[in-house]
Amino acid sequence: MSSISQLPFPFIFIVGALLVALAPRRWQPVVFLLPPVLGLYLWATGRIGETLNAPFAGRVLTIQRYDALAEPFVFIFTLMLVIGGLYAFHVRDKGEKVASMLYGAGAIGTALAGDLLSLYLFWELMAWTSLYLIWAARTPASRNAGMRYIIVHLFGGSLLLAGIWLHYATTGSLAFTAFASATPAAWLILLGFFVNAAAVPLHAWLPDAYPRATITGTVFLGSFTTKAAVYVVARAFAGWEIVLWAGVIMALFGVAYATLENDMRRLLSYHIISQVGYMLAAIGIGTALAVNGAVAHAVANILYKGILLMGAGALIYATGFEKLTELGGLAGRMRGALILYMVGALSIAGFPLFSGYVSKALIVAAADAEHLATVALLLNFAAIGTFLSTGLKLPYYAWLAPRTQPYDSLHPAPATMYAAMALAGAVSVLFGVVPTSFFAILPFADVYPPYGYAKLASTLQLLLATAVAFGMMLPVMAPKPGFSLDFDWFYRGNVAAAFHRLINLVVGLFDRLDKTIEHVIAAVLAFAENPQYRSPTPALQTSLATIFLAFAVLAVALCIVI
């Protein structure tokens, strides 16, 4: 087993993907679980190699750097492969399973990359494999959304690659470390990271693509791309003020759009943006306590967002409906899904005894410690909207509210779906009830005791009063059919159409110019024709015209000069 620690850790999952591809159809779900279970065993027994180098084109690349910051991400990405694998146990789409495993390998490889080139390769692996999870839904909408998704990610990848090239050209180093100064290369790399982190206004790909993916694919999508981006921003840009404010804007923007949404997975997708905003805000604060908060929130978010997406997925699987206006009346028939969903909902809302409470407490305490009272207040305001939409609106209208029409039939969700939700919920509750177990995986020793009575009282007050506000505003909160315009309007809507019209106009202008020149040349040829010599060769005719034109241009130039 010691020799396995000499292997790059992501290779376990790449080999695992190959094994899944080769396994008989009925064994694929079991084979899928083996690599992440082995990964968790290696993590728990401390057998993941700390540094692994590889020669490449005369340089040494650090393809694995397993340190205190990488460890929690490696742990949670691996755990999420187990949870997601369990949730997708009933799925027999070989391509989806292989893509999910490689997607996990990309996320883990990103968290372990010690140099920018390895980072870029794993970054792109994530982009292409996640695309398959969107296309695997095999609908026209998923095909179009996937196309937009990959174009945006190729744009982000290009920014990252340009930044890496510029950084290497100016410093001669490919090491992936913190950027001390705001060089052009650092800005390009940060923008590339922001695309994957879904920072506003580069975020529209997320609520566009994630709801179009398969039910099981969305669970992996919600776990890997944005959190891997959080890791790289924490590694390279901790303490940058722009990251702090980008995070605060995301936290508010995401939650505002989520409150509007009718489509469950689109609502939860906007909450991914909002929660990643909390993480970026903490990274922007930059202290050890704040970075601990960001990492803790990333871990907690992967767990509770996984539960929420799995709960919504179970509803979609059972009913075939995705919109809140089409659901309701399911509390009696899908009680288990409701209870497990509420574990995720209370966690994302930051209720005591759940992981989200502990991680949010760290972030707000870090903001308080740096006297960033406005930031703390705005993040608390976002928490109100979070509880309002995920903790109250979604479960109320999906499960509790009456439905006018009875369901034709309910397709019972497999037990493995519930088992996956229960596993994620158990870890989330463990981290909430025993915060020391949570703190043990964080990169720094600086923590905040979350269960002081004043913190408890203020949090409970805030959330309970939010619940009262929801009750009072119930008619206003009712979901309505519709679609929210977002920044993707610029490449999907009227602006895109106007851009196409502009392109057509320019092409038309050049076409007319081309035709005009053809007419001029034809006229000149006719003029240059020797009336005594009626059948010159076309080449001769053209040469004569060229000479004539050259003289004409020379004459005009001389006139101007004189």
Place this chain on the structure above:
Amino acid sequence: MNRRTLWFVFAVLFVIAALLDGLLLTPHDLEEKPWLRIPGFFALFGLFGGMLFAVAVKQWLHHLVQRGEGYYDE
């Protein structure tokens, strides 16, 4: 769950929230800020914040950005 039961539940929650405020009147470990001296600050923040979200987002932002489901005609 009918509307009256729901109202009853929320009223109980609000009373609990108000009682919790008593804990904040004693010396505590939160960062001292001017607004923490307002009695029931977090309850009021949650109540009015929630209502503001409902009104501002569901009413105003809704009119600004909401379109028909087939807006992009996919």
